[in-house]
Amino acid sequence: MRITDISTLKLRYPMATPMADAIHYMPERTALLVQINTDDGLTGLGECAAYGGSLDSMERIVLDDLHPTLIGEDPFRVERLWSRMARRSHQRGTSGMLMQAISGVDIALWDLIGQATKTPLYRLLGGYHETLDAYASAGFYAGDKGPTLLAEEVGGYAARGFRTVKMKVGRNPKTMLNPLPDMWAPHYATATLEEDVERVRAARSAIGPAVRLAIDANNAWTPPVAIQFMRQVAGQNIYWLEEPVATDDLEGSAEVARALDIPVAGYETATGLANFRDLIARRAVDIVQPDVIWTGGITLCRKVAAMAQAHGLPVVPHVFSSAVATIANMHFIASLPNGGLLEFDQNPNPLRSELFTEPIDVQPDGTVSLPDRPGLGVTLNQATIDRYRVA
Numbered sequence: 008m009r010i011t012d013i014s015t016l017k018l019r020y021p022m023a024t025p026m027a028d029a030i031h032y033m034p035e036r037t038a039l040l041v042q043i044n045t046d047d048g049l050t051g052l053g054e055c056a057a058y059g060g061s062l063d064s065m066e067r068i069v070l071d072d073l074h075p076t077l078i079g080e081d082p083f084r085v086e087r088l089w090s091r092m093a094r095r096s097h098q099r100g101t102s103g104m105l106m107q108a109i110s111g112v113d114i115a116l117w118d119l120i121g122q123a124t125k126t127p128l129y130r131l132l133g134g135y136h137e138t139l140d141a142y143a144s145a146g147f148y149a150g151d152k153g154p155t156l157l158a159e160e161v162g163g164y165a166a167r168g169f170r171t172v173k174m175k176v177g178r179n180p181k182t183m184l185n186p187l188p189d190m191w192a193p194h195y196a197t198a199t200l201e202e203d204v205e206r207v208r209a210a211r212s213a214i215g216p217a218v219r220l221a222i223d224a225n226n227a228w229t230p231p232v233a234i235q236f237m238r239q240v241a242g243q244n245i246y247w248l249e250e251p252v253a254t255d256d257l258e259g260s261a262e263v264a265r266a267l268d269i270p271v272a273g274y275e276t277a278t279g280l281a282n283f284r285d286l287i288a289r290r291a292v293d294i295v296q297p298d299v300i301w302t303g304g305i306t307l308c309r310k311v312a313a314m315a316q317a318h319g320l321p322v323v324p325h326v327f328s329s330a331v332a333t334i335a336n337m338h339f340i341a342s343l344p345n346g347g348l349l350e351f352d353q354n355p356n357p358l359r360s361e362l363f364t365e366p367i368d369v370q371p372d373g374t375v376s377l378p379d380r381p382g383l384g385v386t387l388n389q390a391t392i393d394r395y396r397v398a
């Protein structure tokens with residue numbers, strides 16, 4: 008089997024109501040899909056995380072920089088191809104956009120290996136789990152959504168069977184060194200720290216004591232603010248605190264992790280092997296959160312998971328894009344002895360809910376099953392592609 012062609016699909020869904028986390032404003036959801044064709048007629052599918060910039064800039068890395076390394080090559084040599092893609096572009100850096108681009112290609116190569124061997128990808132990777140527990144990833148800031156509407160929203164996830172719910176905190180422009188003033192739409196749907204405490208309390212009382220509640224600060228805080236906030240929500244039984252501080256503040260994150268008896272989770276914004284090595288080795292996190300479309304593909308994320316396992320840490324990947332990101336991360340998580348929990352975005356996004364002919368459904372008990380078909384085991388829905396495709 009030889010690679011004959013690589014192409015991309017750019018998708019965009021404009022949101023009816025923009026949403027925001029601590030520092031990011033989201034008026035739309037986008038996705039850059041990668042398709043790799045082979046001489047025996049198979050097409051592998053992947054996705055490159057395109058957060059932080061245009062779909063076009065990411066597409067150019069795939070089609071101009073990575074493409075020449077792949078044409079004529081055997082997808083089964085994914086480890087060698089990964090290495091060549093990274094090394095031939097190493098002057099661009101060992102993290103960031105290059106890893107995002109390699110991620111999408113790597114996923115498509117693994118999809119091809121699964122299809123060629125007629126084996127579901129999670130089984131090829133070791134098949135530790137056959138079902139995953141999904142957690143509801145939601146509770147964003149939006150418009151005038153206050154504690155009451157937030158409580159109504161997250162209470163709905165508990166009622167639908169989710170055993171874990173995550174909400175956003177940290178959109179507090181007045182806290183010291185908060186990056187928000189430099190971000191897009193910094194005045195949209197902000198909250199004071201006190202209002203965030205109120206939002207967390209409202210969410211906890213809406214979901215009741217039996218459902219786990221995680222909170223995500225998306226890099227907004229300094230260590231003292233994070234520690235102070237956690238003291239104020241001490242009675243709310245928080246399951247984890249995600250990305251409390253800036254991704255490159257390893258010492259600060261380690262300080263928060265040492266100060267709290269609640270796990271620090273992160274950092275989806277870290278990419279590449281060395282950055283995750285440092286987060287893990289320096290105990291900057293208690294829960295490790297790579298993402299196969301962002302960190303460096305399945306090939307790299309397996310190594311991150313092994314490092315986490317060697318340090319006694321669980322892996323709970325970041326999953327927040329199209330259905331390709333969901334299914335690719337599902338196969339990865341299902342392979343992990345130190346994983347099993349799937350982030351399941353609850354915000355409206357047809358690129359997630361309508362992209363495949365067979366949608367990924369959360370069962371009434373909050374679980375998701377892996378498909379029993381070769382590779383990623385999915386088929387793109389052409390009507391959805393046509394509706395949201397960017398020329």
Ligand SMILES: [Mg+2]
Pocket residue numbers: 223225249250275325
């Ligand atoms: Mg997050």
